[in-house]
Amino acid sequence: MKAMLRSKRFWLIAPAVLYIGFFMAVPLVQMAYVSILERGDYGGVNWGVFSMDAYVSFLFERDLMDNLVLNTDYLQVFARSFGLSAMTTVFALILGFPTAFYISTQPQGRRNFLIFLVTIPFWTNILVRNYAWMLLLRNGGLVDGMLGWIGIETGGLDILYTPYAVSIGLTYTYLPFMVLPIYASLEKLDHRLVEAAFDLGADKRRAMSRVILPLAAPGIAAGCILVFIPCLGAYVTPELLGGGKFMMIANLIGSQFGAARNWPLGAGLGFVLLALVLIAMMVYSLKFKSLPEESR
Amino acid sequence: MSEVVISARSVSKIFGSGADKVTALDAVSVDIFQNEFFTMLGPSGCGKTTLLRLIGGFEEASSGKILLEGNELNDLPPYKRPINTVFQSYALFPHLTVRQNITFGLEMQGIDRAKANHRADEMLELVRLAQYGDRVPSQLSGGQQQRIALARALAPAPKVLLLDEPLSALDLKLRKEMQVELKRLQTETGITFVFVTHDQEEALAMSDRIAVMQFGKIQQIGAPREIYDEPTDRFVADFIGDSNFLPGNLVAAANGKHALTLANQHVIELPSVRSGQKTGDVTISIRPERLGLVAENLADQTHLMGSVKSVIYFGTDTTYEIDLGNDQTVKVRTQNGTGAMDDFGRGERVGVHVPADAIRVLVD
Numbered sequence: 001m002k003a004m005l006r007s008k009r010f011w012l013i014a015p016a017v018l019y020i021g022f023f024m025a026v027p028l029v030q031m032a033y034v035s036i037l038e039r040g041d042y043g044g045v046n047w048g049v050f051s052m053d054a055y056v057s058f059l060f061e062r063d064l065m066d067n068l069v070l071n072t073d074y075l076q077v078f079a080r081s082f083g084l085s086a087m088t089t090v091f092a093l094i095l096g097f098p099t100a101f102y103i104s105t106q107p108q109g110r111r112n113f114l115i116f117l118v119t120i121p122f123w124t125n126i127l128v129r130n131y132a133w134m135l136l137l138r139n140g141g142l143v144d145g146m147l148g149w150i151g152i153e154t155g156g157l158d159i160l161y162t163p164y165a166v167s168i169g170l171t172y173t174y175l176p177f178m179v180l181p182i183y184a185s186l187e188k189l190d191h192r193l194v195e196a197a198f199d200l201g202a203d204k205r206r207a208m209s210r211v212i213l214p215l216a217a218p219g220i221a222a223g224c225i226l227v228f229i230p231c232l233g234a235y236v237t238p239e240l241l242g243g244g245k246f247m248m249i250a251n252l253i254g255s256q257f258g259a260a261r262n263w264p265l266g267a268g269l270g271f272v273l274l275a276l277v278l279i280a281m282m283v284y285s286l287k288f289k290s291l292p293e294e295s296r
Numbered sequence: 297m298s299e300v301v302i303s304a305r306s307v308s309k310i311f312g313s314g315a316d317k318v319t320a321l322d323a324v325s326v327d328i329f330q331n332e333f334f335t336m337l338g339p340s341g342c343g344k345t346t347l348l349r350l351i352g353g354f355e356e357a358s359s360g361k362i363l364l365e366g367n368e369l370n371d372l373p374p375y376k377r378p379i380n381t382v383f384q385s386y387a388l389f390p391h392l393t394v395r396q397n398i399t400f401g402l403e404m405q406g407i408d409r410a411k412a413n414h415r416a417d418e419m420l421e422l423v424r425l426a427q428y429g430d431r432v433p434s435q436l437s438g439g440q441q442q443r444i445a446l447a448r449a450l451a452p453a454p455k456v457l458l459l460d461e462p463l464s465a466l467d468l469k470l471r472k473e474m475q476v477e478l479k480r481l482q483t484e485t486g487i488t489f490v491f492v493t494h495d496q497e498e499a500l501a502m503s504d505r506i507a508v509m510q511f512g513k514i515q516q517i518g519a520p521r522e523i524y525d526e527p528t529d530r531f532v533a534d535f536i537g538d539s540n541f542l543p544g545n546l547v548a549a550a551n552g553k554h555a556l557t558l559a560n561q562h563v564i565e566l567p568s569v570r571s572g573q574k575t576g577d578v579t580i581s582i583r584p585e586r587l588g589l590v591a592e593n594l595a596d597q598t599h600l601m602g603s604v605k606s607v608i609y610f611g612t613d614t615t616y617e618i619d620l621g622n623d624q625t626v627k628v629r630t631q632n633g634t635g636a637m638d639d640f641g642r643g644e645r646v647g648v649h650v651p652a653d654a655i656r657v658l659v660d
Contacts, residue, residue, distance in 0.1 A: 196387040201404035
């Protein structure tokens, strides 16, 4: 009877399993296959001709004498992407934590309204939002104009098409992903624990560092992951706000499938990224396993 | 009398405003002495927890003053008050071990780690959980968490310990144990305990003095025996233990005594009443265990006559409900096993013996 019930329940999730299995796993395997094939001269691949060129050329290039020498170009794009994503995560945390904390201290009805406000940016297409940021950040744009108006002569802001513009755009895009999980963990937090900390002589600062932050840590970690990982794969924002001058991993991969006509390298870069993200996640989950059961 | 530690001077607390205004505390004044186990007792919403939170600094008084050893506390935040609290839900920090919970308050005072750990071990010893220092709160039972919450609040040696219905989440047996434990801790540490509860039995068992509260006011303050034996008004008499309330007519007699006439024209001479007691129609209260029963054939004119309406057997004692006629009933509790009283059946005519010194004329 129980086994029958279980097998019946399986059919509830079967459509989702099939959908993901087919549309995610199959292309993934296909890309893994492509990454170990020889590149075609005009794009595409030579099916059946295996080559590890994609993974070799991630780190090395052939010089005139046909020797392998270290080439850090791609590595730099990766390092830049990780650095920029980390910077964005920090910005989002600095902006997101106080926001989430403020919302969690409001009365119930107001909290729901504020959370609703946080999700409003999702209603607008990401391209439109990025074009809007271009208008805001360009020389003579709104930000530039406002600074001039309050008496700060910038002589041209010169921020558009820089890593900073990209990071500003990414922070804006992913901020809700930081706010929501932190809010969820702060909302669960028992206010009486904060009172207990005050009662035992902790001032506001120490109540924050000794009680609130540790108990919100799982939410903070979740928020950081939800910002950091999509940032690594960001495509539109670096393309528009970085002006194409500033390449991130996704743009590099895109160009390999497009202009560079090197499908195996594009696929290979994707798998290197996947591996790095998986390692980061494993480190995270190991670190948080050591926390007491209840606070997770 | 020993020194006053906490003093409330006509303290009021009003929540909300306009039509939603709720007066939680209405000009309450009270002095709490050094070394005292002081209990605030009352039904929910009587203001007892509000007064406790005002002393702890978690709420601000709308008016009035709260003094600690003569110094005004009103503007001090909770973390600057040498007062600690045992919360109803214990509020132990789930991310810290038991020992870290206990040393939290000590570290906030800047006491170094070795000393703080030593003190924590002393505290664990005191609450008889010496082996549990390295556990986290979620690994402890309710009663153990309760003890750790006590240890944590006592560790910084506060001048006053506030306890907000700390035993209400425990089952009956554990609650009885903790009552004894709390009293022991209070005696051993010599710290003033201010205890809030709605359980009158708990209050009677542990307190040096009890303040019975209702509608944001203190109705009566006194030692447990005083509160129980000499309630001043109907609320206190009713809330603490069981009481019979009967209408009567009080007349002052020439010799300074008073004559009380109960409904059936039965007259009892009262040797003394409260000074300034109004005469005329009054309500009296009598504890059921102070009344006695005799069979009809043994009764004389000093007894109230009635018939047994119900008999409830409680093991140690039996409670009879006696119908006196005129819509009046009294409860009579007799102790079993003394052989002094016969068993009476339902419907039987009996005489109720009312000792004069058991009668309390209420102010109302």
